[in-house]
Each structure stands twice: as C-alpha cells, then as structure tokens.
Amino acid sequence: YELTQPPSVSVSPGQTARIICSGDALPQQNAYWYQQKPGQAPVQVIYKDTERPSGIPERFSGSSSGTIVTLTISGVQAEDEADYYCQSADSSGSYVVFGGGTKLTVL
Amino acid sequence: EVQLVESGGVVVQPGGSLRLSCAASGFTFDDYAMQWVRQAPGKGLEWVSLISWDGENTYYADSVRGRFTVSRDNSKNSLYLQMSSLRAEDTALYYCWTSAAGDFDFWGQGTLVTVSS
Numbered sequence: 008y009e010l011t012q013p014p015s016v017s018v019s020p021g022q023t024a025r026i027i028c029s030g031d032a033l034p035q036q037n038a039y040w041y042q043q044k045p046g047q048a049p050v051q052v053i054y055k056d057t058e059r060p061s062g063i064p065e066r067f068s069g070s071s072s073g074t075i076v077t078l079t080i081s082g083v084q085a086e087d088e089a090d091y092y093c094q095s096a097d098s099s100g101s102y103v104v105f106g107g108g109t110k111l112t113v114l
Numbered sequence: 115e116v117q118l119v120e121s122g123g124v125v126v127q128p129g130g131s132l133r134l135s136c137a138a139s140g141f142t143f144d145d146y147a148m149q150w151v152r153q154a155p156g157k158g159l160e161w162v163s164l165i166s167w168d169g170e171n172t173y174y175a176d177s178v179r180g181r182f183t184v185s186r187d188n189s190k191n192s193l194y195l196q197m198s199s200l201r202a203e204d205t206a207l208y209y210c211w212t213s214a215a216g217d218f219d220f221w222g223q224g225t226l227v228t229v230s231s
C-alpha cells in the first residue's frame with residue numbers, strides 16, 4: 008500500500024501552500040501530517056485528517072475528500088520551509104505507511 | 115515531559131546483527147503501542163514495526179519481516195528492535211515513536227545504524 012505525494016512545492020512568503028496526498032485506503036483510515044526540518048525528528052502538524060495539535064499555528068489546516076487528503080499552509084512563512092509527510096494505515100489498520108514526502112520551499 | 119531515547123546504533127558488517135533500545139519516560143509506557151520508523155540518509159520516513167501495549171501483537175514492514183524482531187519490557191519502560199541479516203539498505207537513522215488517538219505523538223531523536231564492510 009502506498010501514499011503518493013508530490014516531491015516538491017514552492018511558494019512565496021504570504022502565499023498559500025497546498026500539499027496533497029493520495030491513497031486508496033484514505034476514505035477508511037485517518038491521515039496525519041508531519042513536518043520535518045533538517046537534523047530534527049518529525050513533528051505532527053495535523054492529526055485525524057483535520058485536527059491541529061496544541062502549539063501548532065492556525066495557518067496549518069487539513070482536509071479530506073475521498074482518496075485525497077490535503078495539508079494547507081495559509082500565509083506561509085520562511086520558518087515553514089521543511090519536508091512534509093502524510094501518514095496513514097492500510098485498509099486493515101494494522102500496517103502504517105508514510106508518503107514519500109514533499110519538500111516545501113519558501114521562495 | 116515525555117522522553118524517548120534510542121541507543122545501540124553502530125557500524126556493523128553486512129550479514130551482522132544488532133539490537134536497538136528505546137528508553138521511555140514521562141508517560142505510562144504500558145498504556146501505549148510503540149513503533150520503529152527509519153530514515154535512510156537523504157531519504158523519506160519508512161515505517162518499520164509496531165508492537166501492541168502488551169507485546170502480544172507485532173507488525174512489520176515487508177522490507178524487514180523475518181529479519182527484525184520488535185519486543186518490549188514494560189517493567190523497564192523499554193522498547194527493543196533486534197536486527198539480523200543486516201543489509202546495506204538497512205543503513206538509516208532509527209526512530210522510536212509512539213502515537214495514539216488525538217495528538218499524543220512523540221518521537222525520539224534517533225540512533226544511527228550503518229551497515230558497511
């Protein structure tokens with residue numbers, strides 16, 4: 008089972024970045040998003056498709072439609088430049104899977 | 115404060131074995147499933163294994179099934195990954211990770227395993 012993400016997304020500061028993730032089991036399984044900066048462990052920025060953990064800025068939001076989930080970063084800031092990974096599970100719920108990651112570049 | 119501290123990563127020859135450990139603190143360890151995730155140099159995150167709270171159920175990625183064994187000792191708040199028949203493609207930073215319903219989500223800083231002759 009695979010989750011598919013675009014390898015890269017580029018936006019200018021203040022613009023909106025959208026990162027999509029597609030997978031056949033996404034209608035049945037929750038999706039999570041992680042931000043990873045160089046040399047650091049991943050940090051969860053969205054859980055259960057649309058929920059934002061405490062401490063994560065409001066500019067981060069998540070949405071889901073069928074086999075696609077989307078991470079939206081509104082008003083992108085330079086500090087948002089990072090790799091972003093979607094994560095979910097297969098249809099059985101027993102096997103975890105990560106997307107290939109999307110490098111967000113803030114121009 | 116939740117802490118996950120991995121250890122045991124070293125340079126090992128192809129075909130060799132290694133055991134990684136993860137020491138957990140700051141939460142009730144035996145309430146939560148635990149997982150291992152790895153990241154090869156310059157590559158993305160790859161899920162490796164999951165063990166249930168009581169150790170009764172284990173799951174593995176296809177790439178490691180039959181070679182790696184996950185275990186835990188709830189009396190020591192510790193998670194382990196026994197790795198055997200190591201290959202060059204197992205070279206990675208190995209993270210200990212726990213995640214549950216809601217925003218309970220914590221990662222260690224990783225331990226580096228290098229498989230090289």
